[in-house]
Amino acid sequence: MLGKLMKYEWNYIYKKFLLFAGLMAVASCVGYFSAAQFSKLDPDSNPLLFMSIMFGLMIYYMILSGVSIGFTIIIGIRFYKTVYGDRGYLTHTLPVSARQIYWSHIIVDGLCQIVLCVLMQLSIMMVSTRMMAALASDITLNASDFYMQMYGADNPVQLLVVIFYSIFGTLVSLIMVFASIVLGQYWKRHKVWGAVVSYLIITTCMMVVSWVTLIPQFVYYVFNNASPDGIVAIPSFFWISIMLISAVFGVVTFLIMDHGMTKRLNLE
Amino acid sequence: MSELLQIEELVKAYGKGQKPALDHISFTVGSGRIVGLLGPNGSGKTTLIKLINGLLTPTSGKVLICGEQPGVASKAIISYLPDRLSLPGDQTIGECIAYYRDFYKDFDTERAEQMLSSLQIDRKKRIKALSKGTREKVQLILVMSRRAKLYILDEPIAGVDPAARDYIIRTIIGNYDKEASILLSTHLISDVENILDDVILIQDGSIRLSSSVEDLREEKGKSLDAIFREVFAC
Amino acid sequence: MSWKLDSDRPIHKQLLEVLLTGIVSGTYPSGSKLPSVRDLAMEAGVNPNTMQRAFTELEQKGLVRTERTAGRFVTDDREKIERSRDAIATQQLTLFLDKMQQLGFQKKEIVSFVRSKIEEEKNE
Known part of the structure; x- marks a missing residue:
């Protein structure tokens, strides 16, 4: 039954996925093209070119952020409609368990979200390397060097850890969205606003916890390890802390979602 | 040997201080019966139906379908027609049929196609493009095309024109099976009273009356419609 | 058959009356096979259990007999029909x-x- 649920979920989401991936491709072209013009960048001699390059990069950035946020919203709306809307009457009377229902969403929508995330990383890498090449044509930067610089990884293993975190983080964020929707149902009225507020509360808690645990660690590290020119690479324990926090929040919100859907279902 | 549907001291309360929506309801439905669940708006009919379908969790008491609490097994043998449109708007009727066939082993595709054609409904149309009456007919066709053990129909004829009502009632009769039962909730009593075996009248979360319809006619010399009006007079 | 039914009285009694009329008038001739309970119930717009009850009473009166696999038949006993x-x-x-x-x-x-x-x- 889980396979069947996943099949129908895929039939719905792949069209949205392709749409967003397409948007990202278009944005990447705009960004790439703007980045390539960087060599001719000179605000004084050609202000129009300067503005159009900046505009192009801004569009690139906005579309990329938009894709990320937009896809999450679409997944959230889909979950809400399928589980709690009028359509919920059909979904919950199928011979499936509530767990199979949410797993089908997590697996299929999560996979699409992860792929989009990867594509986004590739896009950023492509555009940034092109920009660097345009700025200083004598420096050749290959992909892994670029990544290691950007994420402060000293070796490929750390880089993999960072990549793993992005994937893991995407799934945690997805589960948090679903849990917020489940929590929103406990509001007597305005269940949608309840979901939004729950989401804000959860993400704020996570941010607060992150700051509280990470800033002291970071400050301590900087005092003991700063190199003379003030450049500091992000230490790997940093990433471990972030991942632990994500894991804890992920597990807690997952349990909230599970409990809400299996034991406390109350379809309007 | 457990009954098809057993409700034991069922209570559903929404808030601590509030009056419960269902207050210690108990009844049994055997197989091969067509039972009417009648009552004014807000009487608790829909709450009861949702509890049987596992869409709500009880505050206390039991809902047992063939001896089991609502779950995956009970959903496989219950065919439910909700009082709202629950079909996906962007799908075609044909796609909905495929969906039902995919999830329900007891779905009879031929029957569904035959009912669609006798009502002259085009299976290629999208749900959102259909009129309200047609959408209701399609939902009913999908529900009645299953060979389920318990059919729960929440207002099956309310939004439909009189000619279609006759068709629907005849379909319900024609679908009759000794091994299955139908629980029918409606306020259009005079239309359905001739097909009911038993009736349960609910008001304010409690059962006011539970009896075979023929016995009531014998006893009171009145139609079910008239009895209802008496019991629930404003 | 005209199935004009009155919801104020028990339906099975009215169904019995209609079926009796059908048999004695020859609409359902002696020895002929009767339509199934379900078909008649659909025609009359009534619950099959109610129609079945009327049939059972007919059987008790001896006007109808059931042959397990073949179905229900009006009695061959013409005298009985005449008497009814x-x-x-x-x-x-x-x-x-x-x-x-x-x-x-x-x-x-x-x-x-x-x-x-x-x-x-x-x-x-």
Whole structure:
């Protein structure tokens, strides 16, 4: 039954996925093209070119952020409609368990979200390397060097850890969205606003916890390890802390979602 | 040997201080019966139906379908027609049929196609493009095309024109099976009273009356419609 | 068959009346096979269990017999059907006579009244 649920979920989401991936491709072209013009960048001699390059990069950035946020919203709306809307009457009377229902969403929508995330990383890498090449044509930067610089990884293993975190983080964020929707149902009225507020509360808690645990660690590290020119690479324990926090929040919100859907279902 | 549907001291309360929506309801439905669940708006009919379908969790008491609490097994043998449109708007009727066939082993595709054609409904149309009456007919066709053990129909004829009502009632009769039962909730009593075996009248979360319809006619010399009006007079 | 049913009275009794009328009038001839309970229930717009109850009563009266695999048949016993027809007709006649007497008709008057009305109908 889980396979069947996943099949129908895929039939719905792949069209949205392709749409967003397409948007990202278009944005990447705009960004790439703007980045390539960087060599001719000179605000004084050609202000129009300067503005159009900046505009192009801004569009690139906005579309990329938009894709990320937009896809999450679409997944959230889909979950809400399928589980709690009028359509919920059909979904919950199928011979499936509530767990199979949410797993089908997590697996299929999560996979699409992860792929989009990867594509986004590739896009950023492509555009940034092109920009660097345009700025200083004598420096050749290959992909892994670029990544290691950007994420402060000293070796490929750390880089993999960072990549793993992005994937893991995407799934945690997805589960948090679903849990917020489940929590929103406990509001007597305005269940949608309840979901939004729950989401804000959860993400704020996570941010607060992150700051509280990470800033002291970071400050301590900087005092003991700063190199003379003030450049500091992000230490790997940093990433471990972030991942632990994500894991804890992920597990807690997952349990909230599970409990809400299996034991406390109350379809309007 | 457990009954098809057993409700034991069922209570559903929404808030601590509030009056419960269902207050210690108990009844049994055997197989091969067509039972009417009648009552004014807000009487608790829909709450009861949702509890049987596992869409709500009880505050206390039991809902047992063939001896089991609502779950995956009970959903496989219950065919439910909700009082709202629950079909996906962007799908075609044909796609909905495929969906039902995919999830329900007891779905009879031929029957569904035959009912669609006798009502002259085009299976290629999208749900959102259909009129309200047609959408209701399609939902009913999908529900009645299953060979389920318990059919729960929440207002099956309310939004439909009189000619279609006759068709629907005849379909319900024609679908009759000794091994299955139908629980029918409606306020259009005079239309359905001739097909009911038993009736349960609910008001304010409690059962006011539970009896075979023929016995009531014998006893009171009145139609079910008239009895209802008496019991629930404003 | 005309299935005009009145929701104020038990349906199974009314179904029995209609079926009896059908049998004694020859609509369901002696020895013939009756439609299934479900088909008749659909025709009449009633619950199959109720129709079944009417059939069971017919069987008890001996007017219908069930052959397990073949279905239900009207009895071959034509005399029995005749007797039932007589019984129903007698009932109707008794009601008629009572009513006519209530209207003040004498017995001789009733017979000539009936005769003249039938003559009128023949001439129309």
